[in-house]
Amino acid sequence: MIDMGEAIVVENLVKKFKDVTAVNGISFTVKEGEIYGLLGPNGAGKTTTIHILTTLLKPTSGKVQVAGFDAVRQAAEVRKRIGIVFQDPSLDNQLTAWDNMYIHGMLYGLSGSELKKKIDDLLEFVELKQYANKLVRYFSGGMRRRLEIARSLLHEPDILFLDEPTIGLDPQTRVKIWDYIMAIKKEKGMTIVLTTHYMDEAEQLCDRIAIMDHGKIIAEGTADQLKSLVGNEVIYLKLDGVPPKCLQADFIENCRVVADSTLELSVRNASAALPKVFELAEANGLKIREVTYRRPTLNEVFIHLTGRELRDSLEEGFRPPHRRW
């Protein structure tokens, strides 16, 4: 048995497809109730990892425990406790939204008024109730994704897996999906594991992020922890009147004048430093007209770790033919 509080434990997981090593010895733990993200470019091994965690693929070696059960030896137990939304839609276009939900519910042994109530509640949750009796073939990409999310929640899983939940969706719909994902965590207390190649998505949603590249986890932590790997944050102070002179304090690692009236301060943590900067400026008789600060992005973290841009790596990517099922 795994310790309480750990929804997923992965140790030294390896998956080889003939001569391709898709997952090359990764280890991580997902805590109950958190949103954990696997972030990385195409081909990094994210989908393969999710497929192993959801019992669809067998690992070459390593240990995988999901909801307290071994994903290989106790696959049926794992399946009962997880919900999955894949990259490629798996809805039946010839059926209505309601019927898609109903069939899925029956597959999980639900029936009668209990099932009907759950379907109504979940369609309401993803704001599709008014389209319950419409054929899915007329649904937009965003509506399909919402329906799939609702369907994955029917059997009240402990852990929800989302593979690229907003891929191919327009910006407005993406934000909507993010809202549902955050509501699932907050209202249902579910553990969520998602893969994404969008840095903003990882940053918005995930409590912790594992950055994957070439089958390995190259860094793991909160977005703030990952950013601190890159180094300092920068505060710009635009000043009024007097020519700026550099401020000195133990929390300022570097200070320089970058324009006639602007100071650039390099600090470890800008949000913590700002109040102290204001006090220091006042003590030095400086009048601040404008403050901006810049924090490293996850893209910079990726560059720092790999020497490549995450964005560029995405463009190199392609969808291998084996994935078009």
Ligand SMILES: Nc1ncnc2c1ncn2[C@@H]1O[C@H](COP(=O)(O)OP(=O)(O)OP(=O)(O)O)[C@@H](O)[C@H]1O
């Ligand atoms: N069934 C398979 N047979 C052979 N190679 C595979 C198979 N599945 C995945 N791969 C290879 O393993 C590597 C990791 O693929 P994977 O799909 O896990 O990456 P990913 O990070 O999820 O990328 P994507 O965003 O494209 O899904 C790639 O090189 C891929 O081509």
